[in-house]
Amino acid sequence: MPDDARATAISVDQFIPAPPARVWSSLTEPDLLARWWAPGDIRPVVGHRFHLLMPGRGPVPCEVLEVEPYERLVYTFNGTWTLTWSLVAEGKGTRLLLEHSGFDLDDPGDLSAFDRMGRGWRSTVLPRLAALAAQPA
Template identity: 80%
Template sequence: MPDTRHASISVDQFIPAPPAKVWDALTKPELLARWWAPGDVSAVVGHRFHLQMPGWGSVPCEVLEAEPYERLVYTFNTTWTLTWRLVVEGKGTRLLLEHSGFDLDDKRDRAAFERMGKGWQGTVLPRLAEVAAAEG
């Protein structure tokens, strides 16, 4: 039986930059801080890092998968997972994000789930696109 308490957000964003530039925006701390949050990210499986998130403080993360220019997966707090997939599309990159692990029975998780889909789609990923395109 499927677990209906947990939910995911999926976002699809075209970025007019090659996968290498998008990868850099996801994995270089100085670029990550420009579009999302300061943090000591590194694309090395097992790397533990923190993102400094407004309203959440220092959020612990751990890299689970890192396939350069194709896929980056890391935990975000103790229950969520961010999966970033990069797909070449023309002269740009199709970025597919899945933010999973929201426990809809938990008040804070439910509130985050209800607002983060719009935030990823309308604010955060468009800023990532701007940073990656500017780096090209």
């Protein structure tokens, strides 16, 4: 792939054996979010500014940009990145699609984060979300 065609977003597709309402709660309720990713004062309200307390980084500023309950949640992360969470009902579960965009691959810090975070989302973070959402209520 030519350098100029390299993706600048991380896309992850995770099936979760739980209905969209359970997945939505895991994304938008602070106590549940803290159990699979990071503590924070998230609320699914457009314009809500919040922080996620990331290990080794401290509080990361975020702002909610879009909310479609049980279907789509979009917020900024650290001022330059955007996390787009899309939920699609599939059988008895939910197809969760995450796009983590806004990387500046000319910036060494962003390039390093881009290279690390794809693996982290796929192999650690989203599987923890799936396990939490699939637990009996």
